[in-house]
Amino acid sequence: MNWLTTAGIWGAIGIAIGAFGAHGLPTYLGESGYDAAAVAQRLETFHTGAQYHMYAALGLVGVGVAARSVVSGTLQAAGWLQLGGSLIFSGLLYAIALLSDDFRWLGAIVPIGGLTMIGGWVMIAVTGFARRGESPPPMGEG
Template identity: 45%
Template sequence: MNQISRRMVVTAAICGALGVAIGAFGAHGLQSYLTSLGGDADLVQRRLDQFDTGARYHLVHSVALLALAGIGFDSPKLLRWVARLFLVGIVLFSGSLYLLVITGQTKLGMVTPLGGLSWIIGWCLLAVAALKASPAKE
């Protein structure tokens, strides 16, 4: 395994572990925390859904980071950029949703689309890397 792949696997593993831990908090402790803040049932449910969305996309992109480590494209530089964009997306999209839900600071929601945009650009860049790759010799 080369150094780039090793770093991607380590990053994916850390992101995945954090995603599972954060998701577990969302599933087992968040509702009582939000209820203790005094919000009505609809607001609590909306916040739980937002948190769940953040955790789901966090885990999906952790797995995507892991998959990148095994891709042998001709352009490792492009793949590094894809990995960076996926990681930035996790921090901005999922992180802003986690903080929004826990703190109640709705202005954090303005950051969330930037994380989504980071993921979109990352996926598009992955397509470019695939198109630029040399065909396998049979």
């Protein structure tokens, strides 16, 4: 997997979704009949999804940069866990904010995405721990 390309795409999607959340979502929710308190709560939920979406994109940048000099199954696992976890975590928060209250039960699944992203960060740490004491590649290589 080309993690830098994935990070760039994932980050661009995150910015676009965040822009929608800031500019289009309040109008959409207001026109959908939600009162001010419900709009505020849904905007906060959406914002949390966008925030963690971008955290995952930055994690993928780190995986992509590290993958240029490290061939590691744990690093590949880190990338997949970051991407999959943010799809679950952020994707479900977006859905909760956008869909009717009939879909609030999706909130019970959101922590699985969070735990998956945590696993991705742990895999990054495991990769770094396994490589401690190794010399970095010479400048211009890797």
